Amino acid sequence: MTMKFLSKVVMITVFGAVLLSIILRETFDAGSLRGTRVLVTGASAGIGEQMAYHFARYGAQIVITARRESALRQVAETCAGLGAPRAFYVPGDMANHSDPARVARFAVDKLGGLDYLVLNHVGSSAYAMWDGGVEHTRWLLQVNFLSYMQMTTAALPALKQSGGAVVVVSSMLGKMCTPFVAPYSATKFAVNGFFGTLRHELAMQRTNVSLTICTLGLIDTESAMEKVRGHISMTAYPATEAALQIIKAGATRQRDMFYPWYTFYATLFRDWFPYYSDTVIRNSFVYEP
Numbered sequence: 001m002t003m004k005f006l007s008k009v010v011m012i013t014v015f016g017a018v019l020l021s022i023i024l025r026e027t028f029d030a031g032s033l034r035g036t037r038v039l040v041t042g043a044s045a046g047i048g049e050q051m052a053y054h055f056a057r058y059g060a061q062i063v064i065t066a067r068r069e070s071a072l073r074q075v076a077e078t079c080a081g082l083g084a085p086r087a088f089y090v091p092g093d094m095a096n097h098s099d100p101a102r103v104a105r106f107a108v109d110k111l112g113g114l115d116y117l118v119l120n121h122v123g124s125s126a127y128a129m130w131d132g133g134v135e136h137t138r139w140l141l142q143v144n145f146l147s148y149m150q151m152t153t154a155a156l157p158a159l160k161q162s163g164g165a166v167v168v169v170s171s172m173l174g175k176m177c178t179p180f181v182a183p184y185s186a187t188k189f190a191v192n193g194f195f196g197t198l199r200h201e202l203a204m205q206r207t208n209v210s211l212t213i214c215t216l217g218l219i220d221t222e223s224a225m226e227k228v229r230g231h232i233s234m235t236a237y238p239a240t241e242a243a244l245q246i247i248k249a250g251a252t253r254q255r256d257m258f259y260p261w262y263t264f265y266a267t268l269f270r271d272w273f274p275y276y277s278d279t280v281i282r283n284s285f286v287y288e289p
């Protein structure tokens with residue numbers, strides 16, 4: 001009786017949440033991106049590269065950044081071919097303390113302002129049990145978190161002027177904990193904490209800057225596939241679709257975006273059934289001590 005009642009409540013709540021999100025969701029107008037000024041970080045590969053191509057097809061003017069100049073040049077050339085009226089690239093290492101602000105300033109100068117700041121880059125981190133690597137975690141915090149903060153600080157005046165958007169690419173691992181990713185997960189929790197607070201403050205200051213936090217599950221980029229192979233068997237969703245969903249969420253000024261669908265329910269499950277959530281997580285991983 002109690003279980004039946006509980007499952008009914010869960011079903012009605014989930015159904016209600018889905019319905020509400022469908023009703024309240026603004027529809028995406030592809031034309032709204034034409035001519036907009038966009039900075040995408042981590043755009044030499046993976047989801048960032050795919051975002052650059054989508055923005056280019058929609059006619060946005062873009063600046064892309066990452067460390068590898070030759071890869072960036074190729075992506076920028078492809079963007080120009082796909083329809084971006086202007087496509088610039090600027091190499092930068094987000095582990096370097098002065099590069100985040102320098103890159104943001106480059107984009108604002110080249111484009112004459114900024115409408116979208118898309119923070120997406122991620123430093124490489126082993127998929128392994130915590131081994132006490134404090135220095136690595138310090139470095140990763142600079143790349144995955146502090147540089148996001150530095151770029152946002154540098155870009156905010158331009159975004160306030162344009163009524164623009166900050167789009168932050170985060171992860172389910174910034175909301176729930178799984179094995180083998182302690183440093184990465186710590187950086188993503190930091191990202192969610194900082195940008196969640198900033199979103200409140202931007203609204204309280206009545207700025208017209210929107211802030212979208214994107215929660216992604218496993219996406220089929222080369223770097224992610226290489227890491228999880230042999231540790232977990234789970235469907236990886238396409239990077240090009242993840243990129244499109246991120247752009248749509250930013251353009252429609254959504255508060256949050258979840259892709260693929262299960263990431264939203266996984267975070268609910270974590271809070272409602274913590275014990276079962278932990279058991280499912282631990283049983284999903286292969287580990288032989």
Ligand SMILES: NC(=O)c1ccc[n+]([C@@H]2O[C@H](COP(=O)([O-])OP(=O)(O)OC[C@H]3O[C@@H](n4cnc5c(N)ncnc54)[C@H](OP(=O)(O)O)[C@@H]3O)[C@@H](O)[C@H]2O)c1
Binds near residue numbers: 041042067171
């Ligand atoms: N793929 C997934 O399963 C997954 C799941 C959840 C969340 N996400 C999030 O989605 C975003 C993109 O992930 P992805 O899988 O597309 O990553 P990726 O394929 O590994 O690409 C990472 C990008 O960041 C750049 N980068 C790495 N270190 C950098 C540094 N020190 N300074 C500047 N740029 C640097 C890389 O270019 P260079 O090497 O040229 O610098 C590359 O362009 C990340 O924020 C990630 O946390 C991904």
